[in-house]
Amino acid sequence: MPIALDAMGGDNAPDEIVAGAVRAVREHGISVVLVGAPRPLSEALSQHDATTEIPIVRAEEALAMDEGALASLRRPRSSIAVACHLVRRGDACAVVSAGSTAGIVATGKLRLRGQPGVLRPAIAVALPTRPTPTVLLDAGANAEVKPEMLVQFAHLGAAYAETALGVEHPRIGLLTIGSEPEKGNKLVKRAHELLSAAPGLDFAGNIEGHDLLTRTVDVIVADGFTGNVALKTMEGSVRYAFAELRETINESRTARVGGLLQKRRIRELYRRLDPEVHGGAVLLGLNGTVVIAHGASHAKGVSAACVLAARLAQEGVVNRIGERLASTPRPHRLW
Numbered sequence: 001m002p003i004a005l006d007a008m009g010g011d012n013a014p015d016e017i018v019a020g021a022v023r024a025v026r027e028h029g030i031s032v033v034l035v036g037a038p039r040p041l042s043e044a045l046s047q048h049d050a051t052t053e054i055p056i057v058r059a060e061e062a063l064a065m066d067e068g069a070l071a072s073l074r075r076p077r078s079s080i081a082v083a084c085h086l087v088r089r090g091d092a093c094a095v096v097s098a099g100s101t102a103g104i105v106a107t108g109k110l111r112l113r114g115q116p117g118v119l120r121p122a123i124a125v126a127l128p129t130r131p132t133p134t135v136l137l138d139a140g141a142n143a144e145v146k147p148e149m150l151v152q153f154a155h156l157g158a159a160y161a162e163t164a165l166g167v168e169h170p171r172i173g174l175l176t177i178g179s180e181p182e183k184g185n186k187l188v189k190r191a192h193e194l195l196s197a198a199p200g201l202d203f204a205g206n207i208e209g210h211d212l213l214t215r216t217v218d219v220i221v222a223d224g225f226t227g228n229v230a231l232k233t234m235e236g237s238v239r240y241a242f243a244e245l246r247e248t249i250n251e252s253r254t255a256r257v258g259g260l261l262q263k264r265r266i267r268e269l270y271r272r273l274d275p276e277v278h279g280g281a282v283l284l285g286l287n288g289t290v291v292i293a294h295g296a297s298h299a300k301g302v303s304a305a306c307v308l309a310a311r312l313a314q315e316g317v318v319n320r321i322g323e324r325l326a327s328t329p330r331p332h333r334l335w
Contacts, residue, residue, distance in 0.1 A: 001313075002055075003306050004083035004092035007036035008062035009099020011296045017098065018044035020302020021054055027303065030310045033092060035059050035083045057082060063099050065295060069106035080104055084111035087288040094289035094309035098280075098297045104290065105141045105283060112286040115318070117325045120145065121285035122153045123224070123292065124160050125231055126278055129215040135161050135170075136212070136220045139281055140228035147190035150174070150221050151198050155328055156284040157219035158201065159321040164282075164312055165218075173207035173217035175226060181206065187223065195221075200328055209233075277301075279308030284321060289313045 003024070007017045014036060022045075024030045034041050035057045045051045059082040061075045072081065080099055084107055086092040097104050105121065114121060123141045126133035135157045142149070154172045161170040174192055176184035181192050183206060195203040204217050212220065212234055222230065249259035280293035280301070289312045293305035 001091065001093040002031035002033045003309050003313075004057075004086040004095050005032050005034055005302070005306065006080045006083045006095065006097035006099055007034040007041055007056075008059070008079040009065075009097040009104075010293070010302075011065060011098075012298060013062075013098070014040050015044050016298045017302050018050075018054075019048065019299035020297070020306065022048045022050050023299055023303035024306035025050070025053055028307050028310075030306050032306060033057055033086070035086070036062065036079045057086065059083075063103040063107075065100050067100050067103055069102045071100070071103050072106040072110055078103075078107070080107045081111055084108055084288065084290075088112055093313035094291065096280075096291045096293060096302070096305045096309050098293035098295055098302065098305070101140060101292055101295075104292055108283055108286050108288075108290050112288040112290070114285055115287055115322050115325065117328075118156075118285040119149050119152060121283050122156055123227075123281045124157055124284050125281045126165070127212060127220075127234075128278065129213055131215075132165050132167065132218075133278075134212070134215055134218060134220060135165070136175075136222070136227055136231060137284065138222060138224040138227050139231050140224045141283065142224040144225070145187070145223045147187055147194055150187075150191040150223065151194045151201075152325075154195060154198070154201050154203070154219060154221045155324050156321060157221060159324045160282065160284055160317060161218050163315050163317040163320045167218050169202055170218035171202045171204045172219045172221060173204050173211070175209070175220050175222040175230065176206045177208065179206050179208060191221075198328075200324070277304055279304035279306075282308070282312065282317075284317075287318065289318060 007014045021032045033055050041056050059079040061078040063071045063078050080097050083095045120142045122138035124137040125139045137157045158170040161167040176188045249255050283290040291305045291309040
């Protein structure tokens with residue numbers, strides 16, 4: 001089945017979205033269907049001589065990048081809503097969108113529904129650590145949570161690490177302000193207690209912000225507010241570091257020569273830290289695979305998001321999450 005690509009979502013829609021779809025089809029052999037307004041999509045496809053390669057599903061409405069969760073109710077025929085409907089109907093295997101994160105989360109919850117036992121879906125991001133990525137969740141779907149929800153996020157992240165990254169026994173870390181069990185607010189302290197006693201989880205304890213890229217654990221759990229701030233801080237730090245590196249290399253002839261000698265290594269490092277290479281975030285806990293690409297994605301990022309979505313759908317991440325949750329005791333006061 002094809003990937004349902006929201007062609008109207010994102011800062012650079014629809015041109016870069018269409019260009020990314022063409023790359024996904026031609027370079028990676030992925031089947032894609034574009035969802036959006038037919039006329040601009042047909043015009044964009046014609047620029048790539050791809051009008052016969054990629055079909056279009058009509059959706060006249062689109063969520064603006066500044067629209068929040070309520071827009072999913074105001075625009076029931078938006079491109080992201082139609083894309084989710086294709087997955088729910090069995091006509092597509094996954095959804096990819098670079099649109100409003102709040103709109104994607106709300107529409108996904110409304111159209112695809114949560115998996116049995118899932119309180120809240122969570123956004124998982126693969127951090128570029130070595131030798132394998134580290135999963136961070138929640139990265140922005142739930143600003144306010146209960147301790148039991150953090151335990152469930154740990155199960156979602158563990159299932160994602162097992163399925164997508166091939167980690168056999170994921171180690172779980174709880175993001176807070178200190179490594180000691182008593183460090184943090186009431187939410188984190190209670191979550192630490194629950195995670196320590198949770199069956200089926202290898203809980204390694206608390207971790208701090210400086211551990212995000214050290215590969216201390218396989219899965220990092222946080223509430224959506226903390227996780228999103230940590231992620232954006234890390235992305236900003238990477239951009240700042242590379243800007244300073246470019247300026248330093250251009251300061252003198254000697255520095256430029258040294259930069260040329262290290263050009264290959266610098267390019268590899270930049271590629272490893274480039275968000276567009278990794279395909280974006282994954283909304284876990286729904287009855288369908290949903291990949292959220294960066295809002296400013298260009299063709300490369302959109303293509304990578306389609307590759308990620310196709311791989312997750314093929315490897316059955318939704319089924320793996322269902323199996324893990326089915327074997328996990330549920331806290332009665334929440335479910």
